[in-house]
Amino acid sequence: MNIDLVILILTTLAAIWTVMGRSLLKAAIGLAITSALISVMIFRMNSPLAAVFELSVCAGLITAIFVSTISMTKPLTHKEVLQVSKDRMKRYIYLPVILAIVGAVLIALKLKQDFTIAPLAVAQPDVQTVLWDFRRLDVIGQVIILIAGALGIVILFEEKKTK
Amino acid sequence: MIGFFIVLLLICGAYCLVVTRSMIRAVVGIELLIKAVTLLIILAGQLTGRTALAQSIAITIIIIEVVIAATAAGIALSVFRHTNSLDVRNLRNLKG
Numbered sequence: 455m456n457i458d459l460v461i462l463i464l465t466t467l468a469a470i471w472t473v474m475g476r477s478l479l480k481a482a483i484g485l486a487i488t489s490a491l492i493s494v495m496i497f498r499m500n501s502p503l504a505a506v507f508e509l510s511v512c513a514g515l516i517t518a519i520f521v522s523t524i525s526m527t528k529p530l531t532h533k534e535v536l537q538v539s540k541d542r543m544k545r546y547i548y549l550p551v552i553l554a555i556v557g558a559v560l561i562a563l564k565l566k567q568d569f570t571i572a573p574l575a576v577a578q579p580d581v582q583t584v585l586w587d588f589r590r591l592d593v594i595g596q597v598i599i600l601i602a603g604a605l606g607i608v609i610l611f612e613e614k615k616t617k
Numbered sequence: 618m619i620g621f622f623i624v625l626l627l628i629c630g631a632y633c634l635v636v637t638r639s640m641i642r643a644v645v646g647i648e649l650l651i652k653a654v655t656l657l658i659i660l661a662g663q664l665t666g667r668t669a670l671a672q673s674i675a676i677t678i679i680i681i682e683v684v685i686a687a688t689a690a691g692i693a694l695s696v697f698r699h700t701n702s703l704d705v706r707n708l709r710n711l712k713g
Contacts, residue, residue: 469626496675515683516682516686553629560621561621609691
């Protein structure tokens with residue numbers, strides 16, 4: 455079996471587990487696993503820099519943010535967990551069914567696999583050149599967004615001052 | 618083949634976003650959607666031979682993704698402090 459196919463199947467299963475998992479902590483861990491598998495897939499698609507970013511930021515930093523947020527909220531009692539689980543199963547049971555139907559339809563349609571566009575004849579610049587030379591304005595915008603996000607987080611996570 | 622699984626990933630994220638009542642799980646759904654789009658852009662870059670451009674765009678997406686996640690988590694936390702719950706239905710009481 456093709457290794458790419460195995461990774462993609464595992465990614466889909468991890469995504470389903472993320473969505474259908476009972477606790478929020480399991481959802482956060484499932485998201486991290488999905489990110490790690492996607493980063494492997496991106497690496498195999500000749501994009502190592504994006505893969506490293508995906509692995510370090512999405513599988514690492516975002517998981518840490520989620521886990522810290524979950525830890526700051528009140529956990530449910532055992533009785534509440536049972537009640538919520540029953541309610542959740544009713545709503546989430548349709549996801550595998552929908553995925554199976556869509557998958558069967560896509561397979562039945564036999565989408566054309568040979569949609570490969572011919573690569574450009576001109577030699578392409580490397581990532582650093584694209585990022586720093588061609589998309590310099592975008593990089594400045596990203597820095598501004600990061601600063602705005604950091605300031606927003608400081609304000610939102612701020613503890614209430616007790617007198 | 619990859620496109621097929623990207624569609625499934627998009628459905629997972631969209632379904633999570635539509636069905637969930639927890640704010641944190643809604644953010645997880647958004648994250649899944651963004652991951653599918655990132656994978657799609659890398660695939661497009663590979664197909665057109667512009668992997669460098671696709672990588673730089675993917676890096677931009679990842680940076681925006683982390684800001685979205687952190688800000689949304691902060692909002693969820695502040696809502697929890699006000700309502701003592703992460704249920705999105707509590708937000709119906711907001712003015713406006």
